[in-house]
Amino acid sequence: MTIRLLLADDQALVRGALSALLALEPDLEVVAEVGAGDLVLDAVREHRPDVALLDVEMPGLDGIAAAALVRAEFPDVRVLIVTTFGRPGYLRRALQAGASGFVVKDTPAAELADAVRRVHAGLRVVDPALATDSLIAGESPLTGRETEVLKAAQDGSSVAAMAAKLFLSEGTVRNHLSSAIGKTGATNRAEAVLIAEGNGWL
Amino acid sequence: MTIRLLLADDQALVRGALSALLALEPDLEVVAEVGAGDLVLDAVREHRPDVALLDVEMPGLDGIAAAALVRAEFPDVRVLIVTTFGRPGYLRRALQAGASGFVVKDTPAAELADAVRRVHAGLRVVDPALATDSLIAGESPLTGRETEVLKAAQDGSSVAAMAAKLFLSEGTVRNHLSSAIGKTGATNRAEAVLIAEGNGWL
DNA sequence: TCCCTGCCATGACATTTGTCAGATGCGAGG
DNA sequence: CCTCGCATCTGACAAATGTCATGGCAGGGA
Known part of the structure; x- marks a missing residue:
């Protein structure tokens, strides 16, 4: 068969x-x-x-x-x-x-x-x-919002652009970003995106 | 044959x-x-x-x-x-x-x-x-150094890290970066990297 | 019910980043 | 020889970014 x-x-x-x-x-x-x-x-x-x-x-x-x-x-x-x-x-x-x-x-x-x-x-x-x-x-340590924000950051958007796209305040976007940077062990946004991508978290 | x-x-x-x-x-x-x-x-x-x-x-x-x-x-x-x-x-x-x-x-x-x-x-x-x-x-509009600096920026490095790697001053790195951002029509480093990658300039 | 976590927000702050003007040296081409 | 483009550097400035403390709100356990 x-x-x-x-x-x-x-x-x-x-x-x-x-x-x-x-x-x-x-x-x-x-x-x-x-x-x-x-x-x-x-x-x-x-x-x-x-x-x-x-x-x-x-x-x-x-x-x-x-x-x-x-x-x-x-x-x-x-x-x-x-x-x-x-x-x-x-x-x-x-x-x-x-x-x-x-x-x-x-x-x-x-x-x-x-x-x-x-x-x-x-x-x-x-x-x-x-x-x-x-x-x-392991599983992604990122919360839902952190993941969303990192995804939005993949194309090199500014904080303002991400805030507009996600209907959040700029401060909130920066907070999620900062939190994601901490969890990934990165030192900035671009690095955090690369690490998250490499682990398949996005 | x-x-x-x-x-x-x-x-x-x-x-x-x-x-x-x-x-x-x-x-x-x-x-x-x-x-x-x-x-x-x-x-x-x-x-x-x-x-x-x-x-x-x-x-x-x-x-x-x-x-x-x-x-x-x-x-x-x-x-x-x-x-x-x-x-x-x-x-x-x-x-x-x-x-x-x-x-x-x-x-x-x-x-x-x-x-x-x-x-x-x-x-x-x-x-x-x-x-x-x-x-x-068209051909890459980037000069040799601009290309090198963008390549170094691909992994999310900071200006200081790139300067150390390329044996340049931080100011010079920022200048090349700024120039590359201008030539690619981007508004920041991450975007410039993506555009240059997309065109096969790196 | 209370507590914890995640989400959203604000404001303040230090750092980093991007821009600009100005200056030097070098090599290629007219 | 002079000019132009490229690379290098400095210093200064404005804008963006990352961090932190703090507070409110909702939902899911213990």
């Missing part, structure tokens, strides 16, 4: 290449390919795959959010998250969203098919090195 | 997948795969490919620098740059380094093989949309 696959990745070239790679395996069949997170759920409804391979970094809806939606509506569809960045927070959030596996893009190509089979068999597939990182980094 | 290919990409999964994709074409043969820019030249020496597919974002030596080395030693080896980011500066630098083609990773998978064939035939392959962007964005 062949395993039916859904592929989601925003980069068409990578998507097509992965499709070619997996098509080499006689027991795997790619039944759908999409290039945006918003399209994942519809594609699952239409093609009913056994396993969904979702990239985290996608326009619209990211792979983790898409995974949550898929699992909510189709609990029997397994989700395998594939991502460029092995960020601890990604792994944690992916598992919370109901993903069965988590693979970074620098694992050997030969292992991907196996990962798909294991996930399909009901096992969990997690990069061991990443799992320990995830334990060390 | 088959076209012999070298593949360079730091993400093993993508590398393997591209290999599988290209292996589907009867006239193409992947003769070498490497995962770092430093290894490209050695692999070319050993396997003498007709075309080298190089990713820009790689550890050690980036794809553009590797392209220049390859072209210097083997002028008959064609280089096709493949990259995630369609940054205008990348294209410009790639062509200056002697690359014959430039493909972003969200072009359809079916076109890659054609791009390889065109490059092998001595033609240039360039994404038209990107080419116009490249013309508009």
